[in-house]
Amino acid sequence: MIPVYIINGFLDSGKTEFITYTISQPYFQSRKNTLLIVCEEGENEYDSGLLKKSRTIMEVIEDEEDFTSQNLIALEKKHKPGRIIIEFNGMWSLKNVKFPWHWKMEQQITMINGQTFANYFTNMKSLVADQIRGSELIIMNRCDGMEDKIAGYKRNIKALNQQAEIIFENATGEMNVTLEEDLPYDLNTDPIILDDTGYGFWYIDILDNMERYEGKTIQFVANVLHPPKFPKGYFVPGRMAMTCCADDMAFLGYACKYDKEIELEQKSWIKITAKVAIEYFEDYGKEGPVLHAVSVEKTVKPKNEVISFV
Numbered sequence: 001m002i003p004v005y006i007i008n009g010f011l012d013s014g015k016t017e018f019i020t021y022t023i024s025q026p027y028f029q030s031r032k033n034t035l036l037i038v039c040e041e042g043e044n045e046y047d048s049g050l051l052k053k054s055r056t057i058m059e060v061i062e063d064e065e066d067f068t069s070q071n072l073i074a075l076e077k078k079h080k081p082g083r084i085i086i087e088f089n090g091m092w093s094l095k096n097v098k099f100p101w102h103w104k105m106e107q108q109i110t111m112i113n114g115q116t117f118a119n120y121f122t123n124m125k126s127l128v129a130d131q132i133r134g135s136e137l138i139i140m141n142r143c144d145g146m147e148d149k150i151a152g153y154k155r156n157i158k159a160l161n162q163q164a165e166i167i168f169e170n171a172t173g174e175m176n177v178t179l180e181e182d183l184p185y186d187l188n189t190d191p192i193i194l195d196d197t198g199y200g201f202w203y204i205d206i207l208d209n210m211e212r213y214e215g216k217t218i219q220f221v222a223n224v225l226h227p228p229k230f231p232k233g234y235f236v237p238g239r240m241a242m243t244c245c246a247d248d249m250a251f252l253g254y255a256c257k258y259d260k261e262i263e264l265e266q267k268s269w270i271k272i273t274a275k276v277a278i279e280y281f282e283d284y285g286k287e288g289p290v291l292h293a294v295s296v297e298k299t300v301k302p303k304n305e306v307i308s309f310v
Contacts, residue, residue, distance in 0.1 A: 001104040002076070003083045008131045009111035010090035010120060014141050016044040018111055019087060023054040032082025033057055035075060039067065039089040057081070064092045073100050094130055110135040114143040114168070117153055129248060132160045137167070144170040151182050158204040159243040159250070187212060191273055194220035199239055200307045203252050206289050210278045217294065219273045221302050224264045225251060230283070235261040237272050237291070242308045249306070255281050256291035264296070271299045 007015045019036070022028055034056040036046075041060065051058055057079050061067050076084075084103065088094070099105070110131045117140065121128050132138060138157060143150055150168050157166055168175040183205065185198045194202050199220050206213050222237030230236075238253020256274060264270065274291035281290050 001102055002081065003106035004086065004099065004103050005084070005106055006086045006088050006094075006108045007111065008088045008090060008094070008108060008135065010113070010116070011040060011042055012116070013090065013111040013113045014139070015040075015087050015111050016042055016046065018109070018139070019085060020044075020046060020050065023056050023085075024050055029054060030082055031055075033079055035059065035079050035081035035084045036087070037061060037072075037075065037084065038087045039064075039092065040087065056085075064089070064096075067092065067097065069098050069100050072103070076100070090127065090131060093127075094134060107137070108135045109137045109139065112138065112140040114140045114146055114150065114153070118149075121156060125248075129160050129243070132157055132164070135161060135164050137165050139167045139169065141169045143168050143175060146170075147175075150175065155200065155204045158207060159200075159241060159252070162204075162207060187216070191217040191219040194218055196239075196302065196304055196307050200241065200252075203238075203254075206254075206276070210289065213276045213289070214278045215276065217273060217275050218291075219271065221269065221271050221299060222253065223251075223305075224266060224268045224270060225253060226261070226264075226266050227283075230255075233257060233259055233261060235264060237270060237274075240306045242306055252307075254289045254291055255283065256293055258293035258296060260296070269299050269301045271297045 007019055009015050023034065023036075032055070034054065036051070036056050036058045038058060038060045039062075046058060050056075059075050059079075061071065083106075138161070140150070140153065154166055154168070157164070184201055185192055185194060192202075202213075202218065220237075223239060225236040225238060227236060234255050234257055236251075236253040237256050238251050240249055241252045242248065243250050256272070258264075272291075273294045273296075275294060277290050277292055278287055279290050280287050
């Protein structure tokens, strides 16, 4: 199997700079050739000396219709690489890509220009969502002067991909995001009351700041979900969220331990008060937020059944 690394993003998102930095690092060096497939040539060019030194061979595919399994295999046979890096064109659809069977997707990284993210997210949501969903790492650069916006950008990204690592950078380096004072609820209240907006903030923030909520009691209105093959005594209270557009919906919720879960009707509405624990849960495959119900009451559905991150 040949490992493949995809660096995705729109023009001027910093893909070339990221790849240039990567192939120049000592840990990257290899005795085997690296095939670099460039699908979009921006303002920055690769240094021929660096490519030679790092045993990196660059090939350009300019048209999406030429990005075929047959052409990719031809490039592999030509250069016999030990690994492949693809600087992908952000305007192309990864959904349509069919890699040769023996090419293994090792990692997808999406680069985002913070100065243009809002414009792309507003006007090209589907393309942005496709890039974000499959990425293990998302780097938003050029965030200078955007301290008041990036917390919201982070929520938009996390709504689309809860597992990805997200890094925000300005001219001086990595930035810290989502301070406690930015949250739309008071962490010192007992319980913490989460309205529609607050639930979305909490759902995203706890992924990166579990220590903020461990042992806290929260209260919110939720829809009941009984996932198939879920362990007895657990269910998921959550909310439907519009993560990208009206046709792009997701149910957002965490496992909840409740000894009377069997009495809760699927898709019914409840007001739940629960204590937050951070513990291993099999469906997560790791430690994560697990709610322990304190009280569960039937309630009417809220005026807005769907929450939004935009």
